[in-house]
Amino acid sequence: MRKSAEPHAEPAYDRTTSQSPVRVVFYSASSWALGAIHYSVCDHFTKLGWIAELKPWEQGYNISEFRSEMEKYDYIVTLPSGGTRPLLNSYGIPREKIILVAHDEEDIIRLLRQEGTPAAFERYAGYGVVSDTLACSSLALGITRVPDVVRLGIEFEHYRRENAPTLTNVGYAATMSRPNEYGVERKRGFLAKEAAELAGLNFSEVSNLPFEKVADFYATVGAVLMPSLQEGAGLPSLEAAAAGRLVIGTPVGHFPRLAYEGLGILAPLGANAFRRFSAEKLRFYKDNPSAYVDRCRSIQESAKMRDWSHVIDDWRDLILNAN
Structure with a gap:
């Protein structure tokens, strides 16, 4: 995994100076x-002239040193469930400096339980989610x-591969099971x-393949199914x-x-409907190679617009519009 650029030793941020770069850290x-x-977001923020860094939460930090270092940044971006508790309780970071980005409904639920009231979300500097359905879930939770x-x-270029000429193998690129x-x-x-087997195709799962090798996994399959009942967003479909x-999801x-x-x-x-629908689509594209190649090319062409360069403005605006 590549690392984002380390922050430069520059003078303390001055909000009154328009030339000062925005400084943001992801926890x-x-x-x-x-x-x-988050490494990709940091990379693209750096290209904007910002100071951006990821601080891994799996590492332990000296409390006073961490708190002092965080003073250099305008905002700290973290997940509601995994990041807020240590930031608030261990390091004493005020809510007004924290921007929340939820990647899963459980992120929101856990913070809601921790805070005890939906009104607490108003105290954070910013609040974002990674999909429209997750935004709806947030509102439904009150x-x-x-x-x-x-x-x-x-x-995009990291995951880009040559299109397969025929459909022979179906892949699954996430954990096979995760109960809520x-x-x-x-x-x-x-x-x-089951859908792959009904279509008479081989099936492969990503299993415990190291993350750095996941892009190569897609070269070994001709289709990827995403049968999830719930997702915050879902990276495998993009990849x-x-x-x-x-891609069928x-x-x-x-x-x-x-x-x-x-x-x-x-x-x-629905489980039965998904299985039947997916098997029918897979059989069709297995039996019609030219239609399969055309569809895959169209999907790949559309995916270019999901390169980080085209969506980074969402993240930029979240930071710039923070309270």
Whole structure:
């Protein structure tokens, strides 16, 4: 995983000086999806002339040194569930300096329980979510502050691969199973396997492949299924689209918007309906190679507009519009 540029030793930020760069730090995990997202955002903020850094929350920090270092930044961006508790309770960072970005409904629920009232979300400097459906979930939970939707992007060229000439293998690029706190299975990876088998195709899962190798995984499959019952957004659909693979997913997270933009095929949410629909689509494209190649090329072309360079303004505006 690449690292973002270290902050330069520059004079303290002066809000009265328009030439002063915006200074922002992300307090988050440094690996897997969160690492990929936040390192990329830091890289693109740096290209804007900002000072941006990721501080991995899995590392322990000296309290006084951490608090002193955070004074150099205008805002700290973190997840509601994983980042706010240590920032508030361990390091004494005021809410007014923290920008929340929720990547999952459980992020919001846990912070809501921690704060005890939806009104507490108003005290944070900013509040964003990574999909439209997650914004709806936030409102349904009684949080009256309407979050900004900050779209997720990808490094398109990193995931780009040659299109496959025929469809022979179906992939699944997430954990196969992840029940929520009530025991409801959210990922439903088994449906991807069953649909592939019904279509007479081989099935591969990403399993424990190191994150740095995930892009190569897409070169080994011709389609990627996302049968999730719930997602905050879902990176595999973006990655697979950039790789030029056939993408089929349920209407959760940001996939309804992605499908509308041409990055994949929207499938029904119900288990039986998803299995049947996906198997039919897979059989069609297996039996019609020219249609398969055309669809994959179209999906990959649409994915170019989800390169970070096209969506970074969502994140920039979240920072600039903070209270």
